[in-house]
Amino acid sequence: RKQYGILGLGRFGSKVARELYFKKQEVIVVDHDESKIQAIKDQVTHAFIGNIADEGALKESGIADCDVVIIAESSDIEANIMAAQLCKMLGIKKVICKAQNTVHGKILEKLQVDQVVYPEQDAAIKLVNKLASQKILDYLELGEHIAIIGITPLESFIGKSLLDLNLRSRYNITVLAVRRGGGTIINPTGETVIARGDILVVFGEEDALKRLNLDIG
Amino acid sequence: RKQYGILGLGRFGSKVARELYFKKQEVIVVDHDESKIQAIKDQVTHAFIGNIADEGALKESGIADCDVVIIAESSDIEANIMAAQLCKMLGIKKVICKAQNTVHGKILEKLQVDQVVYPEQDAAIKLVNKLASQKILDYLELGEHIAIIGITPLESFIGKSLLDLNLRSRYNITVLAVRRGGGTIINPTGETVIARGDILVVFGEEDALKRLNLDIG
Ligand SMILES: Nc1ncnc2c1ncn2[C@@H]1O[C@H](COP(=O)(O)OP(=O)(O)OP(=O)(O)O)[C@@H](O)[C@H]1O
Ligand SMILES: Nc1ncnc2c1ncn2[C@@H]1O[C@H](COP(=O)(O)OP(=O)(O)OP(=O)(O)O)[C@@H](O)[C@H]1O
Known part of the structure; x- marks a missing residue:
């Protein structure tokens, strides 16, 4: 069983945290918004109020001991990049980052994060493929199972x-x-x-x- | 060739607009932020500064004549819902909406929009499936082609x-x-x-x- 850390509880981060916990994984989350922490604390292993760009917060919360850290905060690019670099320095084995745009994403790649995620852009491509390929019918979702x-x-x-x-x-x-x-x-x-x-x-x-x-x- | 309208130029909306135009579709976009309109106007058919929740703006911009409208603005739930209802009233054949959360999504379903999109939540599920199914190895992306x-x-x-x-x-x-x-x-x-x-x-x-x-x- 792995220990997962999620930094930032937007829609993406919250969903990742809850889904992993539902799949019986250990989940630690950090956010500086107390109301977000309160809302999620019963649906994860540990929830901490803290600044994701602060090394002390990452250590105290146990993020530094996680196997995988997902940096889900992406509006504040500076905080996202600082957190990514800190996680790499702390020796986190796998660092996954949500990026706001491709320039942000390229910076993260230079920091050697393991994966960059673009939820909105990926959803846009998927929708456009569905809409604009009528001649071949639409991309069919085969179902969840x-x-x-x-x-x-x-x-x-x-x-x-x-x-x-x-x-x-x-x-x-x-x-x-x-x-x-x-x-x-x-x-x-x-x-x-x-x-x-x-x-x-x-x-x-x-x-x-x-x-x-x-x-x- | 279809006429597509996109309301709101966040990451999702901008990407949908540019991808459709790249696929040679007619693309009209509306956003109340002038800088966003300036940034995209050479990458779409028409770009209008306007309020997506205003019927007059939807008519003047040509959104009302579109075959498909994608409501990509989702932080302001009121504007999103108002725009959805206006599009249905204007007889738009296909209305697709990005929703902020499932409560918002359920409201949109009651308005009978044709599709509700949850980019961040979908990306979270996809990532978690990749991370938490190690016994069977990870879900392998086969590539873009x-x-x-x-x-x-x-x-x-x-x-x-x-x-x-x-x-x-x-x-x-x-x-x-x-x-x-x-x-x-x-x-x-x-x-x-x-x-x-x-x-x-x-x-x-x-x-x-x-x-x-x-x-x-
Ligand atoms: N420096 C920081 N330290 C801790 N938490 C932060 C910091 N900056 C932002 N957050 C938190 O990150 C969360 C998500 O941030 P973000 O702005 O990326 O949301 P979002 O873009 O709406 O996300 P999503 O698209 O996944 O819904 C918020 O809950 C916010 O409180
Ligand atoms: N009433 C409105 N009329 C026109 N444009 C609007 C209105 N409200 C917001 N917008 C525009 O919608 C765009 C995107 O809004 P939103 O807040 O949903 O962004 P977002 O959540 O960051 O999107 P994404 O997750 O796709 O990046 C912005 O460019 C904003 O200027």
Whole structure:
């Protein structure tokens, strides 16, 4: 079980915090707005009133001991960047930052954060793809119980072709792609032979994926 | 070619406007902040300074003649709701609204808007799914040139089985699901016979999908 820290309780940060806690993770949140802390304290492990750009606050709150920190505050770019740099200096293994725009995002990349998130821009692209591709019908959401995941193959898969493995009949999943070396084979044919080190990108209903995962261990 | 109206030039609204214009659509935007209008006017068809909650402004700007209006302003809930109601009254065919939270979203649903968007909350769920499903590895983004789309089958597909059609070899695409009647067959087997009225949910690289679409016409 991992310890997650969330800095800033806007819509994105609050949702990340509550969802992680719901998934039984340890969640510490920091915000300088007392009303936000009061509103969320029963829905997370610990909630602290503090300045995310202050090293002392990050240490006292336990953010400094987290495995993953999500910097969700993005209107105050300075606070966001300072917090990112502090988290890197404190040795946080994984730092994820919401960025206000691409200039902000590029700065964060130079600080070597692990991931930059652009919620509004991503939602805009998704909506535009849906609206402006009528000739091909719209991008269809397949539903919440469907997933695409990456798995390392079972020992028993190595050296066998996809046709032989027949994963669709056995597990009701589809192999969408095989990641190998630095590249990706999209829609691999049945002749594709699974090699050690491959990552199979599979699509299916959650139950089917769970069954496959149990076998994979 | 459709006429799109965007009300409010935050990160989401600005991105929607620029992306639609880039896709050669007609784009009208309204914002009461002159600097935002100045910044975007060369990247859209028309940009107007105005109050999105004012019927006169919606008419003068041409928003009232749009096929689709996206209400992208969401901090001022009153302005967002007023604009939504005005758009419905003006007979706009499709009204899409960004909502600040689910209470706001429910109000918009009662106004019968066509779609409510929650960019920050959706991004949070996507990130949490990526972070908190380690046992099955993380949800892998396959890249920007991959898509999942729904298509109506060619006349020549009707009555044939997926095995016969062999779409993977012919078009390098995978059929992930078949929508039929009110339901969806996930990962259909090769024996599945395509019927009139089916919608095929297909996965592949954009070029492959374009090739398929050209055939579909
Ligand atoms: N220096 C800071 N220290 C601690 N908390 C801060 C600091 N600056 C801002 N916050 C808090 O960060 C939270 C979110 O900030 P932000 O301005 O990014 O919101 P937002 O852009 O509306 O977020 P979202 O788009 O996710 O809803 C607020 O609750 C605010 O109190
Ligand atoms: N009544 C109004 N009439 C016209 N424009 C408005 C009105 N109210 C706000 N705006 C404009 O809407 C824009 C975006 O508003 P909003 O406060 O929703 O931004 P935001 O939450 O930061 O958006 P995003 O999360 O997409 O970045 C601003 O450019 C603002 O000038």
